[in-house]
Amino acid sequence: MRRLTALLLAGSLPFTAAAQDAASEATRTAQAEIAKRLPLDDPRDEANATRGKLAEIADGVIIGKDGKPVWDRRPYAFLGDKKAPDTVNPSLWRQARLNAVHGLFEVVPGKIWQLRGYDISVMTIIRGKTGWIVVDPLLSEEAAAAGWKLFADTVEAKSGTLPVKAVIFSHSHSDHFGGVGGIVTPEQVKKDNIRIIAPHGFSEEATSENVLAGGAMGRRALYMFGSILPPGPAGQVDTGLGPKLSSGTIGYMEPTETVAATGGTLTIDGLAFEFLDAGGTEAPSEFVFYIPAYKALHTTEVVTHNLHNILTLRGAQVRDALHWSKVIDAMLLKWGGKAEVAMASHHWPTWGTGEVGALLTNQRDAYRYVHDRTLFLANRGATLHELADQTPEAPVQAGDFSTRGYYGTLNHDMKATYQRYFGWWDGNPANFNPLPPQQSAAKYVALAGGADKLLAAGKAAIAAGEYRWAAELLNKLVFAEPDNKAARAALASAYDQLGYQAESGAWRNYYLAAAASLRGTALDNLSGNGQSRSFVSAIPTGVFFDALATRFDAAKGAALKGTFQFVLPDSKEAVSVVVGGGVEFPRYGVTDAAPTATITIDRKTLDDVMLGQAQFPALLQSGAIRIDGDRMAFLSWFALHPPADPRFNVVVP
Known part of the structure; x- marks a missing residue:
């Protein structure tokens, strides 16, 4: 029921093998x-990333109310070296060093500032006629508050x-x-009539994202963001x-107001903003x-200094690369030749109309x-894995670092686009209903002549740099x-080298986190982001019941039939949950005559x-819940919703 975020508890596996490998000759x-082949010494991005810096938070450390750091850049001091170590793709190293620049920056003198390097995202502050307009206040309240204090101490002072x-x-x-x-605070918003402005559809999308698939997305996000890895040249x-x-x-x-799909102009604190959906x-x-x-364009996350994901490694709905390109072209037609600076929700700005x-x-x-x-090759018979592997990078990627695959990659973006049009299947009937991985694996081992021979073949491939x-x-x-320590160690070694070579930070993190899991060295007991009550309360009740x-255990509950009606007096809502045939179907806003x-x-x-602050059994005892009708049927039904283990295996069965 609870929305799981990207930083859930990480489960270490119990096998500890050899230490992490050094970069191989093939990797070097x-x-x-x-x-x-890349102009890594091009100074323009570094000049833009450092331009206008006014101040910084000492050591890049932000401490939460519990005395624990919510942000700490001290372990990343190794990024001070300009030369990339052999264990990091030199192009990714360049990007990491640019992202490591943190502080308060003046974008348009006396008009626009940005706080960068205190979260994965960027917060922008704009001077209106009588006050401040804040854009994208980061992921966590603690980071935003620390950034705002830096701004107040530097600019407002x-x-x-x-x-x-x-x-x-x-x-x-x-x-x-x-x-x-x-x-x-909500009290300030109400008292001072502070406008909270968002795009249409924001409330539903913001509060529903990841609720249904949050467990699996959260687990995979640990790998994608490297949250179970220590920072370092090999991490x-x-x-x-x-x-x-x-x-x-x-x-x-x-939000107090939303911008319609048609876009348009809003005057915000005396300042005109032109919006494009x-x-x-x-x-x-x-x-x-x-x-x-201010001749300033905010490109949000549509245009940043990397190629973005069409489908993220953590999982999401596939995005539309064609529509994405058309929105950028609309920006170009509408504001190209006018904008003197482009800034985004990530990375650093770009100055100059031509730039x-x-x-x-x-x-x-x-x-x-x-x-x-993707469509050119697919329409000529190339399948999901074939088309991505045979496509060279776009010509523009050779000279413009902003288009390189530091987050999304050409490889995965093409596969995602194929999936958007054709689904996961490549059209070959042999792949329509293959054996599950664990079943087929045993047959492959037997076909290879046993575990020793397959292990030897894997090690030979590693030695050959394959x-x-x-x-x-x-x-x-x-x-x-799964208990074969030599196999796990060898697979971890292969993942090490793939991670070292990856230009994408997400790919690198996933490979190296997988290797750490195989070795049993993945970080454990991570305290993730916690949702505030304001966030949880905003999740639609219908989404909660969906x-x-x-979580309904259909196998154990196949014979159960009934209708369980929930009445929520304080929100004046009702939900009827119809159960039968191993299916649970919530009907929001519907009451049943005979539940x-x-x-x-x-x-x-x-x-x-x-929020994990109450359990149903205790609530029943305290009288916080009233049950009319068949109480035992309700308890039997509710017991059929076991929580999923957020630390499920990813790289082993």
Whole structure:
């Protein structure tokens, strides 16, 4: 029932093998080749990433109310070295060093500032006629509050204290609204008529994302963001999109107004903002905007300094690369030649009308290349894995670092686009209903002549620098024999080299986290982001019960029939849950004339349950829940919703 975030408890596996490998000769050669063909010494990004810096938080450390750090850049001091170590792709190293620059930056003198390097995302502060307009207040309240204090101590100390007049949520991902409580309180919003402005559809998308599939997404996110890796040249260095996720409290505030799909101009604290809808690109609810008075374009997360994900490694609904490219082109047509600076929800700004135009053009072309090359090859018979492997990088990627695959990759983006059009199946009937991995693995081992021979073949592939092939072979052996320490160690070695070579921060993190899990060295007992009551209370009641239905044990409850009616007096809502044939179907807003049981419970009490602050048995004893009808039937039904273990295996059966 509870929304699981990206940082859930990580389960270490009990096998500890050899220490992490050094970079192999094949990896060193690969690193040298990419360093040779890319202009890594191009100084323009570094100049932009450091331009206008006014101040920084000492050591990049933000401490939460519990005395524990929610953000700490001290372990990343190794990024001070300009030369990349052999264990990091030199292009990713360049990106990581740029993302590591932290502080308060002046973007438009006296008008626009950004706080960068204190979360995976960026917070922007704009000077209105009488106060401040805050855009995207980071992921966590603690990080946002610390950033705001730095701004107040640096800028307001000179110009005078002004009120917050508006907060803009650029899109529906929590790293762009979760910290709002660190900037303003609900009481302030109401008392001072502070405007909370978001794109249409924001409330539903922001509070529903990951609720239904949060368990699996959260577990995979641990690998994608490297949260179970220690920082270091052989560990987590960056995500590509930003340094990492802060670990504070995720909050929420309901928008006071939304911008329609048609876009348009809003005057916010005396300042005109021109909005363009971008929903269905990086997020289902998103917009970009232009401020004519400052000639400043905010590209949100539609245009950043990397190729983005069409489908993230943690899992999500597949995005539309074609629509994405068209939205960027609309920005180019509308504001190209006007905007003198482009800034985004991640990374650093780009200054200069010509440079902004080039940024938009190149980003547009990168996403169009992803889309059109996928369909070009698919329509000639190439399948999901074939088309991605035979496609060279887009020509624009050789010269423009903003289009490189630091987060998303051409490989995965093309596979995602194929999936969007054709689904997961490649059309070959042999792949329509294959054996499950653990069953087929045992047969592959037998076919190879036994575990020893398959292990030897995997090690030979590693020695030859054929790490993808080695991973494929050794993964079969590990799935057939999960307790085979030699197989696990060899597979971890292959993952090490694949991670070292990866230009994508997400790919690197996933490979190296997988290796750490195989060795039993993955970090454990991570305290993730905690949702505030404001966030949990905003989750629609219907979504809550849909998520509850995903936990119904259909095998054990196949014979159960009944209707369980929930009445929530404080929110004036009702939900009837119809159970039968191993299916649980919630009907929001529907009451039943003859339910098996009626459960009267406040929505606030349900929030307590979602927050882990209350359990149903204790609530029954205390009288916080009233049950009319067949009480035992309700208890039997409720017992059929066991929680999932968030630490399920990923790289072993």
